Amino acid sequence: MGIIHRFTSIEDGEFRWQDVSVSAYGPENSRADLATRQILIGMGEQSPHFHMRYFAVQPGGYTALDQHAHDHGVYILHGRARLRLGDEEHELQTGDVVYIPGNEMHQFFTVGDEPFGFLCVVPAKR
Amino acid sequence: MGIIHRFTSIEDGEFRWQDVSVSAYGPENSRADLATRQILIGMGEQSPHFHMRYFAVQPGGYTALDQHAHDHGVYILHGRARLRLGDEEHELQTGDVVYIPGNEMHQFFTVGDEPFGFLCVVPAKR
Numbered sequence: 208m209g210i211i212h213r214f215t216s217i218e219d220g221e222f223r224w225q226d227v228s229v230s231a232y233g234p235e236n237s238r239a240d241l242a243t244r245q246i247l248i249g250m251g252e253q254s255p256h257f258h259m260r261y262f263a264v265q266p267g268g269y270t271a272l273d274q275h276a277h278d279h280g281v282y283i284l285h286g287r288a289r290l291r292l293g294d295e296e297h298e299l300q301t302g303d304v305v306y307i308p309g310n311e312m313h314q315f316f317t318v319g320d321e322p323f324g325f326l327c328v329v330p331a332k333r
Numbered sequence: 334m335g336i337i338h339r340f341t342s343i344e345d346g347e348f349r350w351q352d353v354s355v356s357a358y359g360p361e362n363s364r365a366d367l368a369t370r371q372i373l374i375g376m377g378e379q380s381p382h383f384h385m386r387y388f389a390v391q392p393g394g395y396t397a398l399d400q401h402a403h404d405h406g407v408y409i410l411h412g413r414a415r416l417r418l419g420d421e422e423h424e425l426q427t428g429d430v431v432y433i434p435g436n437e438m439h440q441f442f443t444v445g446d447e448p449f450g451f452l453c454v455v456p457a458k459r
Binding site (some may be wrong): 208211248253254256259261277278283299305308310 | 374385406418419434437
């Protein structure tokens with residue numbers, strides 16, 4: 208049987224869904240109070256191959272500087288960001304798609320006055 | 334090295350990205366002229382675990398009635414749809430998330446006057 212998480216509201220510029228809990232993101236993130244994570248498709252949905260998460264980062268915040276074996280598929284849902292990707296930096300806008308291969312260093316910084324939110328797909332086994 | 338596909342425009346209500354080709358969707362779809370597919374993250378991006386595609390269906394159109402072993406992670410980017418999912422039917426709005434397990438029958442029908450568009454994540458091996 209399929210599972211539907213209905214979009215319910217926008218709170219402080221961040222998206223919310225039915226039956227999806229919101230958690231602070233990343234103990235290693237010094238601005239963890241400015242970033243949240245929601246697992247839209249994960250172990251709770253018994254998804255065996257991939258998981259889909261939503262991250263929101265308030266103005267002034269950023270995600271952890273990460274480098275790990277698994278890859279990411281990213282879709283920017285709202286706002287703008289600066290992405291450190293390996294040795295490069297990129298500006299990202301709503302609607303942009305990013306593929307981050309395994310072992311590539313990456314970090315997102317919110318740009319501007321609006322919260323930055325993105326979908327992040329990862330392998331289920333990681 | 335990562336890959337970025339920048340969002341470029343909206344054409345006939347459908348999203349477009351840099352360096353992403355648009356193809357008609359589904360020879361088994363009697364309204365194939367009303368549906369398009371774009372592979373945002375796939376073999377071209379050398380993504381080994383999951384692929385991310387975007388489908389757009391114009392008003393009056395629908396996707397093929399599908400049933401297959403692999404699962405889908407769906408995020409509704411714009412518009413509205415009716416989803417046949419197994420024996421049930423659901424109305425979907427922009428922002429809704431759907432997890433469709435393997436072997437579950439499914440078909441999307443655009444509802445209303447606006448094109449319906451969604452991200453669809455699948456395992457790379459299927």
